[in-house]
Structures are given as structure tokens and as C-alpha cells.
Amino acid sequence: MTYIGTPTSRIDGHAKVTGAAKYAGEFNIKGLAYGAVVASTIAKGRITRIDTSDALRVEGVLDILTHENRPPMARADGAYKDDVAPEEGAPFRPLYDDKIKFNGQPIALVLAEEWEIARFAASLLRIEYKKSDFVTDLHAQRDKAFVVEKPEKTRGTADKAYAASAVRHEAEYFIPTEHHNPMELYASTVMWDGGGKLTVYDKTQGVQNVQRYLCGIFNMKPDDVRVISPFVGGAFGSGLRPQYQVVLAVLAARALQRSVRLVLTRQQMYGLCNRPATIERVALGATADGTLDAVIHEAIAMTSQYEDFSRNDTGWSGLLYKSPNAKYVHRLARLDLPTPCDMRAPGAATGVYGLECAMDELAVALKLDPLELRLRCYSDRDQHEDIPYTSKELRECYRQGAAAFGWDKRNPQPRLMRDGSELVGWGVATGVWEALQMESAVRIVLTANGHAEIASAFSDIGTGTYTIVAQMTADLLGLPLDNITVKLGDSTLPQAPVEGGSWTAASVSHAIAKTAGELRKELLRVAKTMPGSQLAAAKADGVALIDGKIVDKKDTRRSVSIADAMRHGRLDRIERESTNTFDNGNSHARNTHSAIFAEVRVDEELGVIRVTRVVNAVAAGRILNSKTAHSQIMGGVVWGIGMALHEETQVDHALGRVMNANIAEYHVPVNADVHDIKVIFVDEPDEIINPLGIKGVGEIGIVGVAAAIANAVFHATGKRVRDLPITLDKLMK
Numbered sequence: 037m038t039y040i041g042t043p044t045s046r047i048d049g050h051a052k053v054t055g056a057a058k059y060a061g062e063f064n065i066k067g068l069a070y071g072a073v074v075a076s077t078i079a080k081g082r083i084t085r086i087d088t089s090d091a092l093r094v095e096g097v098l099d100i101l102t103h104e105n106r107p108p109m110a111r112a113d114g115a116y117k118d119d120v121a122p123e124e125g126a127p128f129r130p131l132y133d134d135k136i137k138f139n140g141q142p143i144a145l146v147l148a149e150e151w152e153i154a155r156f157a158a159s160l161l162r163i164e165y166k167k168s169d170f171v172t173d174l175h176a177q178r179d180k181a182f183v184v185e186k187p188e189k190t191r192g193t194a195d196k197a198y199a200a201s202a203v204r205h206e207a208e209y210f211i212p213t214e215h216h217n218p219m220e221l222y223a224s225t226v227m228w229d230g231g232g233k234l235t236v237y238d239k240t241q242g243v244q245n246v247q248r249y250l251c252g253i254f255n256m257k258p259d260d261v262r263v264i265s266p267f268v269g270g271a272f273g274s275g276l277r278p279q280y281q282v283v284l285a286v287l288a289a290r291a292l293q294r295s296v297r298l299v300l301t302r303q304q305m306y307g308l309c310n311r312p313a314t315i316e317r318v319a320l321g322a323t324a325d326g327t328l329d330a331v332i333h334e335a336i337a338m339t340s341q342y343e344d345f346s347r348n349d350t351g352w353s354g355l356l357y358k359s360p361n362a363k364y365v366h367r368l369a370r371l372d373l374p375t376p377c378d379m380r381a382p383g384a385a386t387g388v389y390g391l392e393c394a395m396d397e398l399a400v401a402l403k404l405d406p407l408e409l410r411l412r413c414y415s416d417r418d419q420h421e422d423i424p425y426t427s428k429e430l431r432e433c434y435r436q437g438a439a440a441f442g443w444d445k446r447n448p449q450p451r452l453m454r455d456g457s458e459l460v461g462w463g464v465a466t467g468v469w470e471a472l473q474m475e476s477a478v479r480i481v482l483t484a485n486g487h488a489e490i491a492s493a494f495s496d497i498g499t500g501t502y503t504i505v506a507q508m509t510a511d512l513l514g515l516p517l518d519n520i521t522v523k524l525g526d527s528t529l530p531q532a533p534v535e536g537g538s539w540t541a542a543s544v545s546h547a548i549a550k551t552a553g554e555l556r557k558e559l560l561r562v563a564k565t566m567p568g569s570q571l572a573a574a575k576a577d578g579v580a581l582i583d584g585k586i587v588d589k590k591d592t593r594r595s596v597s598i599a600d601a602m603r604h605g606r607l608d609r610i611e612r613e614s615t616n617t618f619d620n621g622n623s624h625a626r627n628t629h630s631a632i633f634a635e636v637r638v639d640e641e642l643g644v645i646r647v648t649r650v651v652n653a654v655a656a657g658r659i660l661n662s663k664t665a666h667s668q669i670m671g672g673v674v675w676g677i678g679m680a681l682h683e684e685t686q687v688d689h690a691l692g693r694v695m696n697a698n699i700a701e702y703h704v705p706v707n708a709d710v711h712d713i714k715v716i717f718v719d720e721p722d723e724i725i726n727p728l729g730i731k732g733v734g735e736i737g738i739v740g741v742a743a744a745i746a747n748a749v750f751h752a753t754g755k756r757v758r759d760l761p762i763t764l765d766k767l768m769k
């Protein structure tokens with residue numbers, strides 16, 4: 037293959053950096069009206085009165101929608117269930133009734149001729165409430181948490197084995213609520229196409245999910261709602277479920293019979309989607325020689341009062357390391373906050389943080405190198421099901437990562453490596469994620485001039501999907517990359533799931549391979565009818581499309597030009613669409629893995645921590661584009677630095693309200709926090725998972741990073757901080 041595997045620059049890069057790429061809040065049409073959201077200032081209760089009179093007197097205000105006067109929307113909870121909604125519970129229904137479920141809940145939408153007018157008028161609403169008691173602190177609710185059934189199977193007798201273990205470690209680790217802060221705000225521009233038909237430009241990871249959702253809520257036919265999301269300015273899970281602004285924008289367009297734009301403010305972004313605050317209790321029992329006897333992992337995570345959101349936090353623990361006994365418990369505690377949502381490697385980012393810090397503490401107790409402990413506990417089989425992996429090159433991740441980092445020069449004693457006034461610490465952790473693959477469809481149109489257009493409803497959430505789709509299509513059709521046009525992010529295109537779970541690369545690639553195979557078959561059929569055809573005896577799987585020709589793979593001198601074949605068959609274009617499915621059977625486990633090595637430097641007097649070096653060695657099957665894949669992992673490492681040292685949504689539990697709802701006070705890593713990051717992809721051939729051996733790299737990059745950094749901080753300082761983020765006050769305490 038010419039393009040697959042090569043470090044190819046984004047084909048949409050030019051459009052993005054020049055501003056030609058348009059985002060949901062940037063599409064224009066004449067007569068656009070603008071919305072501004074008014075949000076609840078109490079955490080729980082009822083709205084008793086909304087006085088809109090002052091706001092309505094502002095010149096340019098068109099209407100103000102509240103639960104009292106809004107157009108009709110579905111009553112049944114089920115109508116609000118999108119593809120990614122939790123199974124248990126009733127989704128939030130914006131502007132539905134007078135009930136307040138969380139602080140920051142939208143309670144009115146001001147519509148005006150200009151955005152500034154809408155926003156000013158929104159400040160003039162007078163709202164009266166009847167307040168109820170509420171709770172927003174996970175620690176206060178932990179005893180009321182209820183157990184969620186999970187597929188991870190307990191094995192052996194973990195409690196008994198733990199009690200009898202020679203060396204034991206047990207601790208609680210805490211990950212606070214974190215909020216999504218993609219550069220692009222939640223935004224929807226709804227074009228009123230007349231007669232009730234709508235074109236909805238939305239910031240989303242799944243255009244068809246949003247389409248189905250809107251049809252359910254507004255009782256519209258699929259043909260009446262087209263959802264488009266050509267570019268996404270970062271999503272990371274925040275755009276998996278439709279957000280409330282798209283409902284409000286559609287509600288407004290239907291009320292005004294006019295096109296409407298609604299963009300949330302950065303502050304309003306904190307009124308929804310978050311990584312749930314989670315307590316991870318991990319207990320590890322080991323023999324004196326450093327093999328595990330027992331793994332016990334219990335998680336207590338927050339959810340809302342109205343939905344049960346939970347992910348796999350605990351199951352990774354008994355999966356990753358060999359241990360005859362393992363037990364998991366996952367609990368949810370209800371808080372008066374919005375339902376949490378997926379955030380990059382949901383469950384693993386938090387659960388593996390607990391596990392990998394606990395492994396480090398166990399290594400200290402065993403007086404064993406933490407990398408050596410992981411090697412002694414290495415498992416070649418999926419411990420839950422006792423089945424082999426399709427591939428697992430984690431050992432090679434450890435080896436190459438350690439070599440690149442220089443791990444063998446580590447002094448095992450904490451506080452002994454220093455550089456001037458700074459204590460230097462080195463930490464290691466493992467990462468693991470699933471290699472999922474989903475049914476999806478693509479359409480390819482090949483034209484006689486040697487161009488191809490490929491289309492699928494997948495979104496490119498910034499991960500590089502446009503580029504890998506173009507690479508794959510170019511290689512499979514034997515065309516130059518520049519001759520490929522990629523269409524994504526439109527609900528009218530062939531069926532695709534939401535872009536998430538790191539499944540897009542594998543899923544779309546195989547849909548392309550299948551569809552390209554059908555095109556190839558058609559080209560061969562025509563080529564065979566040519567007089568004196570060199571391919572008269574060839575079979576469909578015996579030819580490939582290379583350099584504009586149909587070529588006999590066994591004897592490459594035998595070929596027919598694609599252009600000649602199409603001309604002969606009087607074909608201007610060949611169009612094929614097909615849906616690819618996967619064998620997701622239970623014979624093998626499918627996972628990606630990583631080994632992360634981190635160096636921190638801690639100012640001994642001030643407690644200031646800098647992450648000066650990170651090596652992340654990843655095993656994720658075939659890497660389609662080493663440049664965009666590298667960016668994915670690097671981004672995951674940067675986010676891991678934020679998780680370890682910066683990110684924390686602070687809720688005032690007396691008000692039930694987020695206090696740092698802005699990116700000045702909600703800290704994320706900036707350039708000054710990011711130093712040397714080295715990404716390694718180890719070779720991981722995989723002939724079992726799928727024909728092309730693809731696993732996906734969207735999420736693995738963050739898993740384990742915060743643990744490697746926390747472990748490095750311990751190694752530097754001798755102080756173990758288990759509550760994230762590790763801020764200097766905790767270190768100095």
C-alpha cells in the first residue's frame with residue numbers, strides 16, 4: 037500500500053487553518069435569529085414564576101420560550117433516548133416542565149435579531165423558585181450508593197485470598213469531576229427550509245443519532261430533518277449524546293418558523309457533560325515474590341437523579357494482571373447534578389488510574405521495581421474469560437518504552453534523584469482500552485477521469501478520519517490521494533454509528549475495503565469483455581487496483597487500465613454502497629495496550645510539579661497514519677498531565693453550583709506545562725481481529741498517564757497523593 041501506514045498530513049488541514057472549514061455555529065443564512073439560554077441558579081426545586089416582561093420590551097427581542105409557552109414536544113421519556121443514552125433512567129427534557137434538576141439547567145430561551153440583544157435580554161428575566169434540599173458532594177452520598185450489575189465476572193475467593201496474602205496494599209483513589217472543554221462550544225444552527233423541513237448544523241459526534249433523536253422529540257419524519265456536522269472543534273465524548281442546545285434551537289425554529297442559531301457560552305458548557313467524580317478502592321494481595329493472589333476493585337461514581345450513567349472502571353484490574361482471585365463492585369451515588377457523560381476512555385481513565393497507582397504502591401511494599409512487578413504479573417490471556425487476545429504486544433511496549441526512557445538508570449529510592457533545587461521522579465503505568473468495531477456503510481463513486489468520492493455518515497471529531505478514509509480509498513482503488521474526495525458528517529450519507537469508542541478507524545476501513553472490492557469486481561467484469569483482455573482468466577480476488585490499472589496479482593504484467601475498461605463498458609461512473617459487519621464473537625479478547633513512563637521535577641521548597649518527559653509506547657494493531665495517530669496519543673498524554681495535575685470541577689456544595697465554570701479557573705495544561713513527549717507505536721500484527729489488523733488509537737493515549745505521573749511524584753518526593761489533581765498544597769501538607 038502506498039498511503040496506509042505513512043505519516044500523511046490531514047487532507048482537511050488547509051481548510052481548518054485558513055478558516056474555510058465551517059463549524060456548526062458559523063453557517064449563515066439570511067434572516068437568522070439568535071438564541072440565548074437562561075439557566076437555573078438553584079440546584080433543585082420548581083420554578084414558581086418567570087417574569088419576561090422587561091426582556092420582551094427590549095427592541096429586537098422576538099420571543100422568549102419557557103416551559104409555559106413552548107411549542108409541543110414529546111411527552112414520553114423514551115422519545116428522548118438517543119443511541120448513547122444510559123439504559124436506566126429518563127433523559128433530561130429541556131424546557132419541559134417547572135422542575136429543576138440541576139444548577140445551570142436551561143429554563144428559558146431568549147430569541148432576538150442579534151446575539152448581543154438576546155444575551156442582554158436574557159439578563160432581564162426575573163425567575164422565582166421554590167427550592168428543595170439537594171446534595172452535590174459524592175463523599176456525602178457514598179454510603180447511599182447502589183450496586184450496578186456489570187458483566188465483569190468475579191473469580192475465586194478474592195476476600196479470603198486477600199486476607200491471607202503475604203503482602204497487601206489497599207487504598208482509595210479519587211478522581212474529581214472533570215468537564216469537557218473542547219475549543220468549539222456546543223452550537224446548533226437550524227435552517228428553516230419552509231414547510232417544517234429543517235437542516236440542522238450541529239456540533240456532534242453522530243449526525244444520524246441527532247437526527248433520530250430530533251425526529252422522536254418533534255414527531256418529524258427522517259426526510260424532514262437533515263443533520264450536518266462537517267467539522268467538529270474537538271468533542272472527546274461530549275458530542276456523543278445530543279446536547280440540549282440542539283433541542284432548543286429546533287424548538288425555536290419551529291416557534292418562529294425561521295432559522296435560528298444557538299451557541300452556548302463557555303460557562304454554560306459546565307451545566308452539562310462531565311467525567312463523573314469517582315472513588316476507586318483497590319486492594320491487591322501478593323505473594324512475597326511479587327505475583328498477585330487477589331485483586332479487589334470497587335468504584336463509587338456519581339450519577340444524576342434521573343439517569344444511571346456508569347462505565348467499566350473496575351473490570352480492567354482483573355483483566356490486566358494474572359491473579360487467581362478477583363472481585364469487582366461498581367456503585368453509583370445520586371447527586372443533584374446533570375448526568376455525567378463519556379470523556380475520553382470513560383471508565384478506564386479513572387479505573388486504571390486507581391489500579392496503576394495501587395500497583396506502584398504494591399511494588400514499594402514488595403521492594404520490587406514497579407516495571408518488574410508488572411512483568412511478573414503479565415497475563416497472556418484475558419483473565420475474565422480465559423481466552424487469548426487477538427494480539428497483545430504489551431511486553432514490547434514495556435521493553436521499548438523503558439529503553440527509550442532510560443528506565444534502567446532509575447534509583448529505586450524516593451527522593452534520591454535530584455537536579456539542583458528540584459527532586460526528580462520517574463514513574464511507570466500500564467494503559468488498556470478496548471478495540472471495538474461496528475457495523476457501518478460507505479458509498480464510493482468512481483468516475484472515468486480517475487477520481488473517487490467516498491461518503492459515510494461518520495463524523496471527523498478532529499481525530500483525522502477524513503485523512504485515513506482518503507488514504508484507505510486511494511490505496512484500495514489504486515488512485516493518487518489528491519483524487520479522492522471524502523464526504524462525512526451528514527445524516528443523508530450511508531449509515532454509521534456515532535464516532536466514539538475508538539472504533540471508527542477499524543469500522544470505516546473495512547466498509548471501504550468491502551465496497552472497493554465490489555467496485556473492483558465490476559471493473560474486472562467489464563475488463564474481461566474487452567477484446568483480447570489480459571485479464572480474461574482472472575478472478576475477482578486475484579486482481580488489485582494499482583496505479584490506475586486492474587492488475588493480476590500473480591503476474592503484474594497482466595493488467596488493464598481502469599480508464600480503458602470504463603470507456604469500453606461505456607461507464608462514466610461506477611457507484612457502489614455496502615454495509616460491513618464484523619464477527620464480534622467471544623473466542624478472543626480485543627484490546628489495545630500501552631506503557632507510560634513519566635519524569636517529573638518537583639521544586640522541593642514550593643511543591644511545584646513539572647512533567648518534563650513522557651514516553652508512551654502503544655500497541656494498537658496496524659497504524660493507518662503514523663502522523664495523525666501520533667497526534668492522538670500526544671493529545672492523550674497532554675490530557676493525562678491535566679488529569680494528574682490540573683483538572684477539577686469545583687462545586688460549591690452549599691449552592692450546588694460549579695464555581696470554576698471558565699477556563700481561567702478550570703485549569704488545563706497550557707504550552708508551558710507540556711515538555712518532551714515521545715510516542716512509540718510497537719509493531720503489533722493482528723490477523724485475527726479483522727482482515728486489516730486495525731484497532732484504533734483515539735482513547736488509549738490517556739489511559740494510565742495520570743498514574744505514571746502520580747507514581748513519578750511519589751518517587752520524587754516520597755509523598756503519596758491519591759486525590760487528583762496533585763496540587764502543590766496537597767504535596768506540602
Ligand code: MOS
Pocket residue numbers: 241271272273274276378379380381382535536537538
Ligand atoms: Mo469517545 S469518550 O467514545 O468520544
